[in-house]
Amino acid sequence: MMYKVLIVDDEPMIREGLRTIVDWESEGFEIIDTASNGKEGLEKFGQIAPDLTIVDIRMPGMTGLDLIERVRKENSTAHFLILSGYAEFDYAKRAIVSGVSGYLLKPVDEAELLDELRRVHELLQREKEARSARIEQEAALPKAQLVEELLFEDDPQDGEHREKLVNALGLSAPAYRIVLLDAHGGAETESRQHAVFRQRLKEAFEEKNGDILFSAGSHIGLLLVRQNHAECGDKLRNQLAEAAGGLEFHASCGPAVDHLLEISASFREAEHLLHARFFFENGSVIDPAAYQALFATENVDELTLESEDGPQLGDKLYYALDIRSRDAVEKVLTELEQEAVSRRMDEAAVRGEYSRTLSLAMGKLSSGSSSAAELAQNYHSLLLSDVNQAQSYGALKQQVHTRFGELIDRFGGANKDTVLKQMIDFIRRNYSENLKLELLAEMFGYNSGYLGKLFKNYTGEYFNAFVDKVRVEKAKELLAQGLKVHQVAARVGYSNADYFHSKFRKYVGTSPSAYRNEAHGEQQGGES
Known part of the structure; x- marks a missing residue:
């Protein structure tokens, strides 16, 4: 040479x-x-x-x-x-x-x-x-090890070495495809279950079809050697499910390639698809079509995501729980699901978004000293545990829905009083929030114009005027305690102190500072 x-x-x-x-x-x-x-x-x-x-x-x-x-x-x-x-x-x-x-x-x-x-x-x-010498050694290696070296070798540019690995495998087929599996079971039995799963896969794929089972880090890999390209359908799913027995698993299917030298491309795509396993149910085989269908964005513009000046989803969830409305809770959770998918969040981002939203709602619900607040505190911990431990997105959603259903049942379910009575109670509890008729109408499932008329007929006040009066009554109590005007304004829900001043004078007939001085002076005189 x-x-x-x-x-x-x-x-x-x-x-x-x-x-x-x-x-x-x-x-x-x-x-x-x-x-x-x-x-x-x-x-x-x-x-x-x-x-x-x-x-x-x-x-x-x-x-x-x-x-x-x-x-x-x-x-x-x-x-x-x-x-x-x-x-x-x-x-x-x-x-x-x-x-x-x-x-x-x-x-x-x-x-x-x-x-x-x-x-x-x-x-x-x-x-x-x-x-x-290395090639001679490799020729005697098990086929699984040859596949692993072909996929994970240190120098992928060494064409001669890769050709030798391909020759050592001795395979000849018009199509090859990589399938990756992530299997998980109970902590005590997982090791044994994995061993049984691998053995069944070996029997079903290697011994019957000439495929090759190999290891890919924490995942199980399959090199499918086929005479056609249709390996990612129901037949493969059923074969994997039968081999898994009771072991939960997700699988991903890379694209078919024409030559063994190209299986790295099929592996990389399968690895990318398997990263999305959190969003698929147990036993799923994820291929590019399933991935695209999950994250389709054609309707993203139609999703009513929260605006910067509108209520956050955590606030809306709190409102829904506070009025004990299952329907309202379901609507907010649906918005949360739509937001996660439309923004193509990964697993960590989804868990984080759910944790933040639920914590905001449950934190407000737990802030009081009532038995309902204590119950909310307990469920707060349970919900965060559910979010962090769920094995799939479907399981996460189902568990959160179930928990909130339980919580509302333990609160006593939906209030049997009229919607208008619930609204009044809600306003008296949440006067410091940015309350809007449109939001409550959405929570209760009414048209806002129609609900406004019902509210006026029932209370004799327009919604905004009723809220102002509740706030002013609470402000009078705080001013009598000697708090400063700007502190009181913020506590009763007015971000603008001048606006608070005008509302207070309108309903009380004097300024907040004058009322404070008079009421606080009377209290001090009575105590002396």
Whole structure:
């Protein structure tokens, strides 16, 4: 076998002189090509993949060292001899540290060149023998190990090595596909269940179909060897479910490829799809079509996501729980689900969004000292545990719905009084919130205009006026305790102190400060 040589030098006489100074063939080398500058040398290196490149260290434009550094980014095993003059000797010695095999001083001496060629030839021979030994070992490896090395080898650019692995596998089929499985069971029995699962997979796929079972980190891998491309349907799902027994699992199916050298692409896609397993039910086989269907965004614009100045979902959930309305809770949870899908949240983001929303609602519900508040505190912990431990998004949603149903039942279910009585109670409890008729109408399932008329007929007050009066009555209590006007305004739900001042004067007939001074003075006089 002749080793290929590329000569890169900007001086024609050097290029031609090197061709004739020694008998290359007798030393086991063949000059395949030459290049007159670094850029051309880099291009020809990529085309012919020489075993040895002899390169001038100083050339206009791309220097020899530049060329070597560019090659080293993709090829860590290439061999180089550099040419340098005496003035560049120190520079050349530094280049050796960068991984070149040696250097030659100009003008090139025949004996020195022969010594370097023979040394490099010996290096190349040792590397060839090492590769042959490794390939012989690999040929005797189990097929699972060959697949794993083909997928996870350190140097995916080593085409010769990959071809040897493919040959060692000895497979011939028009299509290949990677399937990845994530299986999980009870903590005490999971190890045994996994062993049984792998054995059943081996029987169903390896022994019957000639597929290959392998390990992919914490996942189980299957290289499907098929005569057609239709392996991701119900048949595969049923085979996996039968092998799993009672063990829960998710699977992902990479695209079919025509050659074993391309299975890395199928593996990468299967790995990407399996990251979405949280959103699929137990026993699902996730393929690109299922993934796209889950995260379809055609209707995102139709989703009524919360605006910056509108109530947050946590607030709306609190309102729904406070009025003991199952329907209102269901509506808010549906909004939360739509938001998670429309924003293509990953598993961690979904858990975080649910935790934040539920904590906001349950925190407000737990803030009082009543038995209902104590009950809400207990359920707060249960809900967060459910969110963090759910094995799938479907299980998370179902458990949260169930918990809230239980909570409303323990609160006593929906209030048997009229909707209007519930509204009045709600306003008296939540006067400090940003209360709007439209929001309550949504919670109770009414048209806001119609509900406003009912409210006016029942109370004799328009909704906003009723809220203002409740707030002003509470403000009078706080002012009598000696709180400052701006503190009272904020506590009763007015972010603007001037607006509070005008409302207070309208309903009380005096300013908040005057009322405070008079009421606080009377209290102090009575205490003395």
